[in-house]
Amino acid sequence: MDPGPIDGALRDLSPQVLGILVRRGADFAAAEDAVQEALVEAVRRWPAELPTEPKGWLVTVAWRRFLDARRSDVARQRRELAQVDEPPPGPTEDRDDTLLLLFMCCHPTLTPASAVALTLRAVGGLTTRQIAEAYLVPEATMAQRISRAKRSISGVEVGTPGDLSTVLKVLYLIFNEGYTGEVDLAAEAIRLTRQLAGSSEEPEVAGLLALMLLHHARRAARFAADGTLVPLAEQDRSRWDEHAIAEGVVVLQAALARDRLGEYQAQAAIAALHADARSTAETDWPQVLEWYDELARLTDSPVVALNRAVAVGEVDGPLAGLRAVEQVPSDVPRRTAVRAYLHERAGDRSTAHDLYVTAADQATSAAERDHLTRQAARLHDRP
Structure with missing residues (x-):
C-alpha cells in the first residue's frame, strides 16, 4: 500500500488515540509515548496487514504500551499485561477526542510559545524536528519546550472546560507564522481550525476560519518571483484563490447570522471587503471603516487602531488619517x-x-x- 495514505491516516488518528488514552486516565506525557510506539508499530505492520479498524487497533496497541510502561515502573514485567482486561473499542471510542486534546494543549497556564509547540506536536502530528525548523530554533530547544509543556499540563483534569479564546489565539499564532521549512503552518492552522469549527457552534470559531481562508487566498500574490514583498494595493488579484474566498465568505455569513459578533468575525468581514474589490481604489472603504469601528469597540488593540487610521485616510483623506x-x-x-x-x-x-x-x-x-x-x-x- 502507498505510504502516503498510511502517513495521512496516522496523522489524523494520532490525536484521537492520544485523547482516548488521556480520557482513560493516562498521564499526558506517558500517553504520548505510548501512542508514538503504536504508530511505529503501525508503520511496520500496516503495509502488509491493514487492520479493519485502524483507530481501534492503535488504541489497543497504545493502551498495551502504556500499561506495560506503567507496570515496568513498579517492577512488574510484560507477563502481567496479559492479565489486564483490555477495554475493547466500543461506542465510547467512536467519539473524537481531538477537541479535548486541543484544549489541553492550549491550557491558559502555558505560555503562547509552549502552547503552539505542544499543539503542533500532539494535535497536528508534526515531529519535533519539523516544529523546530518552522520556528528556526534548534531541535533540542524545541524538545525541551515541549517537554516542559507536557509537565505543566500533567495535572490538568480531563473534561475541565477549556478557554476557547486561548485556543483561538494559539491557532491564529500558528497561522500567522505562514510557511517556513517543510511545514506549511498556515495550512496546518486552517486544518486544525476547520476541525474545531466542526465540533463547535461558537461563531468566533467560524469567524477565525473565515479570516484564515480569506487571508490565505491572497498568498500566491503576496510575493514576487524574486521573493520581494508585494503590498495589497499592488497585488495581482487574478492570482487570488477564488475558491478559498468563496468558502471564507460562506463561513463568515453563517457566523454573522448567529448575531454574536466577535473580533475574528469583524476582521474576517474586513478581509472579505478587500477580497470583493477588483482594486484598492474600488474597495468599499466607508464600510471597511465601519467594521474597524466595530472592531475597536470589541478590542482596545493598538494594532487595530493603526489599521483603522489607514481606513480613515482612505475615507476622509490622508491628513485625517495622520491625525488618527x-x-x-x-x-x-x-x-x-x-x-x-x-x-x-x-x-x-x-x-x-x-x-x-x-x-x-x-x-x-x-x-x-x-x-x-x-x-x-x-x-x-x-x-
Whole structure:
C-alpha cells in the first residue's frame, strides 16, 4: 500500500488515540509515548496487514504500551499485561477526542510559545524536528519546550472546560507564522481550525476560519518571483484563490447570522471587503471603516487602531488619517510605515522618504525591510 495514505491516516488518528488514552486516565506525557510506539508499530505492520479498524487497533496497541510502561515502573514485567482486561473499542471510542486534546494543549497556564509547540506536536502530528525548523530554533530547544509543556499540563483534569479564546489565539499564532521549512503552518492552522469549527457552534470559531481562508487566498500574490514583498494595493488579484474566498465568505455569513459578533468575525468581514474589490481604489472603504469601528469597540488593540487610521485616510483623506495615527502609541509595529504612506498621499514626499528609511530600520523581517527601502529609494529617485 502507498505510504502516503498510511502517513495521512496516522496523522489524523494520532490525536484521537492520544485523547482516548488521556480520557482513560493516562498521564499526558506517558500517553504520548505510548501512542508514538503504536504508530511505529503501525508503520511496520500496516503495509502488509491493514487492520479493519485502524483507530481501534492503535488504541489497543497504545493502551498495551502504556500499561506495560506503567507496570515496568513498579517492577512488574510484560507477563502481567496479559492479565489486564483490555477495554475493547466500543461506542465510547467512536467519539473524537481531538477537541479535548486541543484544549489541553492550549491550557491558559502555558505560555503562547509552549502552547503552539505542544499543539503542533500532539494535535497536528508534526515531529519535533519539523516544529523546530518552522520556528528556526534548534531541535533540542524545541524538545525541551515541549517537554516542559507536557509537565505543566500533567495535572490538568480531563473534561475541565477549556478557554476557547486561548485556543483561538494559539491557532491564529500558528497561522500567522505562514510557511517556513517543510511545514506549511498556515495550512496546518486552517486544518486544525476547520476541525474545531466542526465540533463547535461558537461563531468566533467560524469567524477565525473565515479570516484564515480569506487571508490565505491572497498568498500566491503576496510575493514576487524574486521573493520581494508585494503590498495589497499592488497585488495581482487574478492570482487570488477564488475558491478559498468563496468558502471564507460562506463561513463568515453563517457566523454573522448567529448575531454574536466577535473580533475574528469583524476582521474576517474586513478581509472579505478587500477580497470583493477588483482594486484598492474600488474597495468599499466607508464600510471597511465601519467594521474597524466595530472592531475597536470589541478590542482596545493598538494594532487595530493603526489599521483603522489607514481606513480613515482612505475615507476622509490622508491628513485625517495622520491625525488618527497620532492617537496610536509610538511603539506599535508599522506605525512609522503608515505615517510614511499617509505623508506621501498628502504630497509631502520629503517627509515620507525619511519615514520610509526609519521604518525600514525598524522592520522585523527582511522582506518588509527590503520593501520599505525600495519605497524610500523610489521617492528619492523621483523629483
